[in-house]
Amino acid sequence: MKSIEVCLSPDLIGQYDLRGKSTVIVDILRATSCFTSGIANGVSEIVPVADVEDCRLMRDKGYLLAGERGGELIDGFDMGNSPFDYLQSSMKGKRVAATTTNGTKAIHLSAESDEILIGSFLNLSAVAEYLKDRDRVMVFCAGWKGKVNLEDSLFAGALIRELQGVHQPIDDSGLICRSSYVTVREQLYDVISKSEHARRLSGYNMARDIEFCSRLNEFNIVPQVRNGSITPS
Amino acid sequence: MKSIEVCLSPDLIGQYDLRGKSTVIVDILRATSCFTSGIANGVSEIVPVADVEDCRLMRDKGYLLAGERGGELIDGFDMGNSPFDYLQSSMKGKRVAATTTNGTKAIHLSAESDEILIGSFLNLSAVAEYLKDRDRVMVFCAGWKGKVNLEDSLFAGALIRELQGVHQPIDDSGLICRSSYVTVREQLYDVISKSEHARRLSGYNMARDIEFCSRLNEFNIVPQVRNGSITPS
DSSP: OEEEEEEOOGGGGGGSOOTTOEEEEEOTTTHHHHHHHHHHTTOOEEEEESSHHHHHGGGGGTOEEEOEETTEEOTTOSBOSOHHHHTOGGGTTOEEEEEOHHHHHHHHTTTTSSEEEEEOGGGHHHHHHHHTTOSEEEEEEOOBTTBOOHHHHHHHHHHHHHTTTTEEEOSHHHHHHHHHHHHHGGGHHHHHHTSHHHHHTOSHHHHHHHHHHTOSOSOOOOOEEETTEEEOO | OEEEEEEOOGGGGGGSOOTTOEEEEEOTTTHHHHHHHHHHTTOOEEEEESSHHHHHGGGGGTOEEEOEETTEEOTTOSBOSOHHHHTOGGGTTOEEEEEOHHHHHHHHTTTTSSEEEEEOGGGHHHHHHHHTTOSEEEEEEOOBTTBOOHHHHHHHHHHHHHTTTTEEEOSHHHHHHHHHHHHHGGGHHHHHHTSHHHHHTOSHHHHHHHHHHTOSOSOOOOOEEETTEEEOO
16 A cells, blocks of 8 residues: 655654655645646746845846735735735746745655655645655645644644545544544645634735635646746646 | 633744743643543653653652553653553552653743643643632643644644633633534544544554543543642642
8 A cells, every 4th residue: 555644744754764665745824835836827837035135136047036924015025925926927937946844844855755746735636636646645744833833733634535545644633634624624724723823814805815826736737846846747 | 801822832832921821731641641540540740851860860769660662661750651550559659650752841841931730631621710819821732853743733722622602712822622523522532543643643542542541531530740849739
């Protein structure tokens, strides 16, 4: 049987050996939901960058700058961290440099993996389908400042359910995520709305983003990370 | 509303401020199940010790020595790590020094808490009842070598359910544990039998231990940790 395991936080990744594995990076609110939306919408490349000032330097290389701090657009940036920003028709063919602390950290910490994929509820089935012939899968939840978070772990549980009969969860984190997802899967939006992250970033636009990020299978694509850059697979 | 939160691994405890909190140490297989059983059976004091050789030094101070390595009794020790060892009638009034790596680490890392309690399924309701007038509760899962484990997180979910309406889970780990527990609560023994820990330590006696450690409310006591020593509350 093929295997699937779950790392619930970047602070725990040292416990895992990523060599030979296909790693799925998950940061549901909102980095990997944005990246999935952007690539599905025809964005040609997205470069995740941890630091705002490093991101700013990407403008001279022809990148649009994406980012928010405290829910506000960053001065001099072109767009925010909403998936709707990535879904504008004007984005087709564009290259984007996006600030995201947790997502960037998870991507850097996955370097030893055989391949790195971008996962979100928006492309859940596409990711599962892609992984069916891969022997060893790692779901890497980006969390928030090292803390375990609800929405990323629910995605892990959802992916384990999708791969049932093909991949066996081999660590307890996977079992926890699977049973947690089973309880709340009919009410994903409601439950994610009560997560720590959602409570931190409340407000009208955020509610719209959370509703969108909780949707299943809007897009049939699997973005890949190669050399720190996200492109279509 | 009073609060409850869950730390899923000693490797994550640095994210939490334990001051002013009542911390419940959980190491279902089998340290805190043993300690609960022993104190319920009249053992007067249990000292958890990480290292086998440090434990051995406790004999001269009048302690019985408890411990296993690889499922075998340790040479020169009086008893193993089974709750049934702690339930022998000959244990009444005795003092025990017990080797437990994960449990001892969690206890040491909880030193800043207002108080430290020992939790297991065996005394779930007693712990919940005790905590009802405490404002801030931390459930500290001992895990296994830093890894998140299933049985400790299920206890956290069970305790959150018991305290429903009194304590609100304020972190996502608590929400994950609660929904995970809801799915599997009717089949605790079966589910815990499939955990990583149970698979590591299989065999006849271990199955009996797991069955016992999965039972709810066998004992109406709340052991406390004071100065590194576990005694009745």
